[in-house]
Amino acid sequence: MIRAGYVREEDLRTSRQQLLGTTAGAILAFGFAHGAAFADENEDGAAERRENTIVITGSYIRGTAEDGLLPVDVFSTEDLEVAGIDSPLEFIKTLPSVGTVLGDSNQFKAGADQGVGSINLRNLGRERTLVLVNGRRTMPTPGDGAADTQLIPMFALERIEILKDGAASTYGSDAIAGVANFVTRKSFDGFEASADYSFVDGSDGDYQVSFLAGKNLDKANFLFGVGYQHRSELPTVERDYTMPAYGANPSGWSALSNPAIYIPLTSGGSPLGIGVDGSLLNACEELGGVDGYFPTSAVSGFPACRYPYVPFDNLVEDEDRYQVYAQTDVDLAADLTLHAEALFASTELNSLAYSPSYPPVQGPNGPGSTSAFYVPRSNPGFETFLDQTFAAGSYPQLLSSGASILLGRPFALGGNPLDPHGASRGFSRNEGIRLSAGLEKEFSDKFRGELYTTWLKSTREAGAPDVIGGRLQAALLGLGGSDCDGTTPGANGCLYFNPFINASPGNPALGLSNPAYVPGLENDPDVINWFSSYSGARGEEEQLIVDLVFSGETSFSLFGGDGLSYAFGAQYRDSDYTNTPLNKYTDPDAVPCAVEGDFTCLDDPNDTNFPTGPFIFLGQYPRENLSQDVYALFGETAMDFGPDVEVTLAARYEDYGGNVGSTFNPKLSARWQITDILALRGSVGTTFRGPLAGDLTESGSTGVAAFNAAGGAYKATQYQGNPNIDPEEALTTNLGILFKTDNFSFSADYWSYDFEGQFVDLPFQAIANAVIAADAPTDGTAAVDCSSPFTQFIVFDGGCVQDTTIASDISRVNTRVVNGPDVKTSGFDLAADYHRDLGETRLSFGLGATYTDEYSVDDFVYEGLTFSTGYDAVGFANYDRSPGTVPKWRGNAFARAEHGNLTANYYLRYVSGVKDNQCPETAACTSTPEFGPTNFGRKVDPYLQHDLAFSYAMDLEDKKVVMRLGIENVLDQEPSSARLPLSYDPYIGNPLGRVYRVSAKVNF
Secondary structure (H helix, E strand, O other), X not given: OOOOOOOOHHHOOOOOOOOOOOOHHHHHHHHHOOOOOOOOOOHHHHHHHHHHOOOOOOOOOOOOOOOOOOOEEEEEHHHHHHOOOOOHHHHHHOOOOEOOOOOOEOHHHHHHHOOOOOOOEOOOOHHHEEEEEOOEEOOEOOOOOOEOHHXXXXXXXXXXXXXXXXXXXXXXXXXXXXXXXXXXXXXOOEEEEEEEEEEEOOOOOEEEEEEEEEEEOOOEEEEEEEEEEEEOOEEHHHOHHHOOOOOOOHHHEEOOOOOXXXXXXXXXXXXXXXXXXXXXXXXXXXXXXXXXXXXXXXXXXXXXXXXXXXXXXXXEOOEEEEEEEEEEEEEEEOOEEEEEEEEEEEEEEEEEEEOOOOOOOEEOOEEOOOOOEEEEOOOOOHHHHHHHHOOOOOHHHHHOOEEEEEEOOOOOOOOOOOOOOOOEEEEEEEEEEEEEEEEEEEEEOOEEEEEEEEEEEEEEEEEEEEEEHHHHHHHHOOOEOOOOOOOOOOOOOOEOOOOOHHHOOEEOOOOEEOOOOOOOOOOOHHHHHHHEEEEEEEEEEEEEXXXXXXXXXXXXXXXXXXXXXXXXXXXXXXXXXXXXXOOHHHOOOOOOOOOOOOOHHHOOOOOOOOOOOOEOOOOOOOOEEEEEEEEEEEEEEEEEEOOOEEEEEEEEEEEEEOOOEEEEEEEEEEEEEOOOOEEEEEEEEEEEEOOOHHHHOOOOOEEEEEEOOOOOEEEEEEEEOOOOOOOEEEEXXXXXXXXXXXXXXXXXXXXXXXXXXXXXXXXXXXXXXXXXXXXXXXXXXXXXOOOOHHHHHEEEOOOOOOOOOEHHHEEEEEEEEEEOOOEEEEEEEEXXXXXXXXXXXXXXXXXXXXXXXXXXXXXXXEOOEEEEOOEEOOOEOOOOOOOOOEOOEEEEEEEEEEEOOEEEEEEEEEEOOEEOOOOOOOOOOEEEOOOEEEOOOOEEOOEEEXXXXXXXXXXXXXXXXXXXXXXXOOOOOOOOEOOOOOOEOOOOOOOOOOEEEEEEEEEO
16 A cells, blocks of 8 residues: 655655657747856756746646645655555556556456556546656557556656546646656666565566666756566466356356367268267366356257366466666756656567467358368368267267367367467567657746657557468368468378367366377477467557646735736647558458458448458457647636635647547636645536547457357457547546644545546447347347347348347447447545654554445437446446446555664555446346356455565665565455456456565665
8 A cells, every 4th residue: 555645845846747849949949039148147046946846736837735726646756665566557556546457467357458557547447547757748558548657667756646636627638537647756866776576476476676877967967777577477277266166157168168069070061960079088077177068049059068268377477577767957057947858668478378279259151159160081180089079880980071160169178289388379568768858947036938849659569369260271171381282181291280189188277187188199380380370460659749838926916815826838749640460360451351362251241241350269450540630728827815715727728620629628726724734625627538540530440259148258349430429528526625733634535527428339248238138048049139220230140030040149249439428426535644753763654545436327328229228336346337346445554663774564455345237136147057056256345455564774884775575465365256257356356365575775
């Protein structure tokens, strides 16, 4: 837990709110426009001016206090170090005001954003919290709109400021929920080295090292630092709670397995029966699966092998992060300062663990998971398959010429032979460059200006492994491999792929042997590599941001106040975004259809032969080259109405051009100092977020998702932008009380957001659910109402036939970006801090908590269709709807004792429990065909974590050394059960268990 510490104004420096400039010529013209007096000026005065200038996040006006009009929390680097925080993401997760945040683990929630850090104030979405470094924008995730906080150099920070209030009137788009400002050190002189290591049971541990050097000269300060952080892979098999029985939590299990379900066929195509591969040897259960049943209707079905894919995944992925940061402040004159900073940062996850292979949602003949592939009897594993699956002398043994794979996947319980753990491996790499420079000019004691330019470039390249369906079918026929030359199966360099379980020695994730394994039937790695490829893209975004801000004070006052303060300025933002497929298979222009070289899927947009690309599961990424320009004017004024009342009025005009148009957003804030120890504050204003260029384009990407109506089966999705969406808007309100004495402080704030027109995709779950009866089973057998207007968004395998088509026949759901339902959220923030000296020992206590009272979502109505009815998300898991998990309470508390060079800390973290809204009130949450109903995860219990941290500071000659020891999750508390694939809710519980951390920092 991190407490919000009170920072004295005399300890703060300029650059809290830096401003942006254009070119070197413009900066120089700005700096010398009013004359330049250089060496003969008083340089000490310039340095003192910078030291005493304060502009708190949320205002451009100098002298704004931390406990002023707006709810701003300030966290010092010492707070972070004592608590063992070594990344921005880990810090963000400790904030009670932050909602669902995840980027470093749990692929089932982080999705394609593994390794990306973010901040999500008030559960309004990470793209609605503006992230700044030294008051200026920082690297976004390309095309996403949300900043990647993992690229921020923690080792160079002085403090972090969190504004928990809408701030678009000051900063423009993206600040709907609030602002996070990461402030670097100023005037640092010396050298600092730090390192820490965390012992995590089941992994090789996490560690980081950083070096920072600074030098003060007569007229300048230079700062340079480098940092490196590593997180080690933590497999799911190291935590028992991730693998409950199938009958308890079926979320992490699939009927599309290997051992697969086969239908042997005669030469004329007649079926000869059905069987699960290796069933005579009990291969499924010996490898960790469950012999099960797959229903095709309420009264029929066939045998299946239920497969747990979670053991092949990781709780934490292997991750490396690098940062290089440089900064300089130069006094060009007594009234002129040059500031420049440069940052290069990178996050690499080069070995992401996925299921051994994905299940097919289509084959070379089009959509559908059933009978998507065919295996001839000439396949090397076929005869053994017959012997291990069907009785001697049976029709399949005697008459089959091949077999259709009714349900299955290339690799499952036997693992992927290309990886020692049995997983398939993907990657994600994020890189950012940030350059910012400008001049700050004092025109007089009462008037100043700043001109800055910031250039950002962020790159994200990510790929997930998948199988190319056409090539897989060729390999099943004996025509696979990179050296295949000719049309004779298994000859002239052509290879067979053996899909049967007899090719696998065992389950490497669980350490189980395969009774059906036959040495010599293994697959050649070349054929696997030949039909496998990455699905992914390389996104790149460049931004140029120019800010010009003037601020000052006048002697004009009302009722005896100190005068009027003001700020005004302009901003220009230019953004260019490109998206490039990783390879031709990911490119819908190069390979649009299921088979390479086939373009017939583009002929008729209404048939079932639609362009989903060649992969059996994952989608494609179209090429994009988008740009956007935004212009803004803003102003702010603050006036004291007597000695005890301060009022600030801010407004901003921002123009997006085109169909989006412009917005105007005012904000009024006030503070009343009732007595020396008691004050009230409040603010009300409008805020907004404009659409990204990608939101406005008609093109989109294809993907897959698990559909509840189809029994959790993965189906294709098609996403599109919308050129006719309007900006998001919100009315934000904050009312607070502040109480502060010499050794005690307390604050309570009521906050409220009335949010309109949020950018959302039409909900694919709601679309699929709308075409079946409300009380229908969600195992895929429910009949589809083909007269439903929602069928216009769905493509069905074989078309939609009344009384015949069922939910499992869904092949693709089309969705697009729209202005979604209105949201109203409100609650309270509480904070308290107390300290007292007992002799030579100082005791400190504190707490911070957020109570979310309401998060109501209106009916989702689009073009006259109701996609979902309204609901209140507070206290619910919301796994199938926005905004995700919303506990009523999130809170932290701490106790600290400081005696001489020794400091001891105790931290408490609390998150209240939630209910799974998917569970009916009077029935079981879900059921399995084999074991019946289960209520696993109906209620996710509260999570309580205890941490201890100790530090000892000592002087060794001219060096200051600080040693720290921490124990996180002292009681080794496991997260509560949740009906998710990993069986826990990552937004409530901690998956790591007890962690020991040691660290050292040396200053000299």
